[in-house]
Amino acid sequence: MENTLFRVFSNFNLYRKMEEGKVKNPITWVPSVYFAMGMPFVALSLVAVIMFADLGIDAASITFWTSLIILPYSLKPIWSPLLEIWGTKKGVVVATQMLSGLCFGFIAFMLPIPNFFAFTIAMMAVIAFSGATHDIATDGIYLTALDKDTQARYIGWQGAFYNLAKVLANGGMVALAGVLMTMFKENNPETAPMYAWMIIMGLIALLLCGLSIYHYFVLPKGAKSHDAPTSTYGAIMSFVEVFKTFFTKKYVWLYILFIICYRLTEGFAVKMVPLFLKASIADGGLAMSNESIGLIYGTLGTIAFIIGSIAGGYYIAAFGLRKVLFSLVCIFNIPFVIYYIFALLQPENIYIIGSGLVLEYFCYGFGFVGLTLFMMQQVAPGKHTMAHYAFASGIMNLGFMIPGMVSGWIYEQVGYEKFFFIALLVSIPAFLLAWFVPFTHPDKEIEKVEE
Secondary structure: OHHHHHHHHHHHHHHHHHHHOOOOOHHHOHHHHHHHHHHHHHHHHHHHHHHHHHOOOOHHHHHHHHHHOOHHHHHHHHOHHHHHOOOOHHHHHHHHHHHHHHHHHHHHHHOOOOOHHHHHHHHHHHHHHHHHHHHHHHHHHHHHHOOHHHHHHHHHHHHHHHHHHHHHHHHHHHHHHHHHHHHHHOOOOOOHHHHHHHHHHHHHHHHHHHHHHHHHHHOOOOOOOOOOOOOHHHHHHHHHHHHHHHOOOOOHHHHHHHHHHHOHHHHHHOOHHHHHHHOOOOOOOOOOOHHHHHHHHHHHHHHHHHHHHHHHHHHHHHHOHHHHHHHHHHHHOHHHHHHHHHHHHOOOOHHHHHHHHHHHHHHHHHHHHHHHHHHHHHHOOOOOHHHHHHHHHHHHHHHHHHHHHHHHHHHHHHHHHHHHHHHHHHOHHHHHHHHHOOOOOOOHHHHHHHO
């Protein structure tokens, strides 16, 4: 009874503070700030691949540089303690959104100049650092400005709007680029891709700058963590402590190997997939238009990913992670069987291709939750749980990034058919490790049995 009264009183207090303007209503900023988190990452890692292909850049250069520029997302735990010292979390979010927006604007004006690729990649590297810093500060606001009940209530909004950014960028923007190219080709086919992508980059720039201004007015400041360092030296020592305790965990090196191998095939193939979809039949591809890629791969695929993620979560909850881990690895790697079959048969029926791509994304989402939960339950628990989860995520991203850097070069040596066969071979270590990897912490249902 006392707990109920306390909760009612707390909720009334929170509502009263919102009315007074002391606390921002989460609905006014949680969806928009996580949408702004997703947009730069998707634009750099997925949309840029299609843009550079349209602009005539070779596959080896595209895959190497678009993989390398996302390195800051793996390294962000290194400078995250410093954000507790300098300025407010709100200030960091607003500034990084504006910086990313301005950089996308610069990219739009760089596309017509000679050697645009080098300048564009350099600007994208700045966006990646800005976006990674934005992610740290955004999660910090979410964790310090909201109580645990409110965090739980809005976690669905958070994930939904992050994925909405993926739908808009990898779906809507790519499709719009295709429509614009068709329009511009009537006047000058050679410059049509350049003008189309100038408009797309400009739209992303305006969107992020607009969100930055909006968040200046609605975003809460966010509080400092209770154990936040108070000096640069303290921040460095805090990082050293987190680093040492992470690498002395039981089975940590085996876990690191498993985390890397889980996404190894995905990292190897994911940059090549849009290029494969766009490539002509003569070059071994599927000859899809940007409009079709945007609708099927970017929009319907993302929806299938969300459904697969939800279904995967229920699957794990029903049987326990330890029992289903091997099956999750199998499901996660189904997409690469699909791509190998597509490369072998080169179907031209858009419904067959579309069904395969939607199934691919569903399996990807279904299997990916297994790795996420493994890192949460087996790698992160203990002292510095959140920091150790960030470390594990960074290692996971490195395992995704490094094979992507060489994938274009390998494709240029062997072609699409042999490339996707190699991708299947790359998945073998993940199957072996999933079968034998030890669990330090038992599943919840095992804990209940032991009790």
